[in-house]
Amino acid sequence: MLGLEYIHTITLNGTFEELIYILDPIVLAVIISPALYLLVFRPLNQQAVLERQLAEAHSLEADSEIEHLAFFDQLTGLPNRRLLVDRLQHALASSARTGREGALLFLDLDNFKDINDTLGHDIGDLLLQQTAQRLEGCVRKSDTVARLGGDEFMVILEGLRKQPIEAAAIRAKAVGEKILATLSQPYQLGKHEYHSTLSVGVTLFSDLGKSTNELIKRADIAMYQAKKAGRNALIFFNPEMQDVINARASLQGELGKALEKRQFHLYYQIQVDSSHHPLGAEVLIRWIHPERGLVPPDQFIPLAEDTGLILPIGQWVLETACAQLKAWEKDPLTRDFVLAVNVSARQFGQVDFAAQIQATAHRHAVNPRRLKLELTESMSAKNIEGIITIMNTLKAIGIGFSLDDFGTGYSSLQHLKKLPLDQLKIDQSFVRDLAVDSSDNAIVRTIIVMANSLDLDVIAEGVETEEQQQLLMGMGCSRYQGYLFGKPVPIKEFEASLGSFD
Structure with missing residues (x-):
């Protein structure tokens, strides 16, 4: 109770x-x-x-x-970087225990940004999902396919071969080539058929003292070498690559300080007409390092492009060129000179690029008609409408445009006729053997005829002999640049040389 x-x-x-x-x-x-x-x-x-x-x-x-x-990656269902690193650690331990070699493949889709820009991110996601499915079909169940993010994937191949290491390399190469072939087949992305390629970097487990991060880094370096080799390629890492990367990193650090330390200089190479009368010059940047000496442009310009340093460097070139144009206005011999300045794709891609050029010309109070911007052919292959808009804005105030190294790029004639150009520049590779190579002769003649048909001026660079000039003149080219008339030199030397011209 x-x-x-x-x-x-x-x-x-x-x-x-x-x-x-x-x-x-x-x-x-x-x-x-x-x-x-x-x-x-x-x-x-x-x-x-x-x-x-x-x-x-x-x-x-x-x-x-x-x-x-x-x-796991939410888009593709593949292991993500975190799981990849864990499996790679286990794979290295297994390789050390069994003596069987393994390999790490770093894969990056070529030009993936283009599909997002043209067809949209939804279609880009479809491509990534189908790529993941194809990759899994190229390897064994015991191997790992992972997505790092974006358009980057990695593959761990385990238990390849015991000694010799060459046998493991051959097996890794075979798998890599199978992946290249499989992923190069057309994709059906909704209503769109799309062709894609990729670049593959490979490193073996043989140096077991390396950490997982070091192996990933080595595979990454090899992949970028595959990109550099022309894409749609497979390249194995080797120690020399690391030396190149280390040298590049060192150069990059010094490049970042070169502008503030005033190590850049402008050289001027004269441009003349058929009477050897000076018309102006092309400005060419030179990096004079206190210890390295003269650093070749083909070493530091691509590095500046990749890192974005080309933007402040390019602006410095424009400022210096405009200041020189202003100084030349005081001399009757140089007051009508036109200065040609190379502009990179990175510079041209800035949303306020036209405003920057206008502001620079206004700041130095120079006649915009004395300034000519040289573009590369490859620039015209991307965002053609945006490029045309910028060019028209600048042409409205008198700035001219020349297409540099014409005939060496990949732009179509369809694009060429749309661009508001003033001049085509014949690349020196066609001029060099003009007198002895019938193919070069035919190409140069065709470029000149086409330029005349489009009502464009044409200038030939790399003219080194009187014979080359006479041949060009006979074809209808009347503007020249090259060692026959003068090498690129500092401003004082350039101005001193003007007395030798008529």
Whole structure:
């Protein structure tokens, strides 16, 4: 009786469920009648147990989902970088234990940005998903395919071969070539058929003293060498690559300080007409390092492009060139000179590029007609409409445009006719053997005829002999630049040489 009063007191202040959690079912069975326990309390206890089981199941499901988010890429379902590193550590340990070689492949889709820009990110995602599926079909179940992010993937190949290491390299190369061939097949992306290629870098496990991060870095370096080699290629890492990367990193650090330390200089190479009358010059940047000496432009210009340093360097070139034009206005011999300045694709891609040029010309109070911007052919292959808009804006104030190294790039004639150009520049590679190579002769003649048809001036660079000039003149080219008339030299030397021209 006392037990029932106690139960009654509790239930007045709470619920049966609370009571169940307070009292053990066995105690209840003793202090109340068995019939009442079976009819009322036992079902409630079973419900509580069921609820606890469901809660535990939901918790396990949530934990599983969290784990999947932590270790797998949500777009492709492949392992992500975190899981890749874990599996790579196990693969290295296994290789050390068994003596069987392994390999790490770093894959990057070529020109993936283009598909996002032209067809949209949804189509780009489809390509990534189908790429993941094809990659998994190229390797064994025991191998790992992972997505690092963006358009970058990695493949771990385990248990390839024991000694010699060449056998493992051959096997890794075979898998890599299979991947290249498989991923080069056309993709059906919605309504679009798309062709894609990729670049592959490979490193072997042979140097087991290296960490997982070091192996990934080496595969990455090899992949970029494949890009540099023309894309759609497979390249193995070797120590010489690391030396090149280290030298590049050192040069990059010094390049960042070169502008503030005033190590850049402008050289001027004269441009003349058929009477050897000076028309102006092309400005060429030179880096004179206090320890390295003269650093070749083909070493630091691509580096400046890759790092974005080309933007402040390019602006310095424009400022210096405009200041020189202003100084030349005081001399009757040079007041009509036109200065040609090379502009990089990175500079031209700035949204305010036209405004920058206008502001620079205005700041130095120079006649914009004395300034000519030289573009490369490859620039015209991207965002043609945007380029045309910028060119028209600058042409409206008198700035001229020349297409540099014409005939060596990949722009189409369709693009060429749209660009508001003033001049085509014949590349020196065609001029060099003009007198002895019938193919070069035919190409140069065709460029000149085409330029005349489009009402464009034409200038030939790399003219070194009188014979070359005479041949060019006979074809209708009347503007020249090359060692026959003068090498690129500093401004004082350039101005001193003007007295030798008519």
